[in-house]
Amino acid sequence: AGFVDHVFAMCHMLGFRFAPRIKTFSKNKIYTFEKPLNQPHLEFMIGGTIHTKKIRENWDDLLRLTSSVRNGTVTASLILKKLAAYPRQNSLSVTLREIGRIERTLYTLEWLQSP
Incomplete structure (x- = not known):
């Protein structure tokens, strides 16, 4: 799921x-900003928490990376590879993964509401 998280981000x-397309729903995990309390019926879906500190620490580098892709300096596929x-543990990779987890969670929740 790490590579897919990078693509989402x-x-x-x-x-x-x-x-x-969501092929196997049981493998999809959602991520929260805080550990949910008293939600035993959702525990099978929770993959963990989002590390917002990593996103804040590396936000400027992520914006530079995105700008480079937008300007055509580098392709998104090359960066992802x-x-x-x-x-x-590469900090930019972790940051991209965390943002991807947020986006994948939003996508999964929307899919659950209207498959």
């Missing part, structure tokens, strides 16, 4: 919506 940052090749 990159699409969002570039101003459009990534809308994949490079980020996928880095260790998971």
Whole structure:
């Protein structure tokens, strides 16, 4: 799901919506900003919490990256390949993943409301 999260984030940052088909709903997880309390019927869906601190810390770098893609300095596919090749702890990769988790969660919740 990490690569898909990057795609969700990159699409969002570039101003459009990534809308994949949901094949296996049971594998889709949603992410929250805080751990939900007393929601046992939702626990199977919760994948974890969003690390907003990482997003704040790396926001400027993410804006530079997005600007480079918009200006054609680099392609989105190349950036996504490079980020996928880095260790998971690369700060920009983690930031993109966290934003992607937000976007994927919103997409999943909208899909649940009207499949």
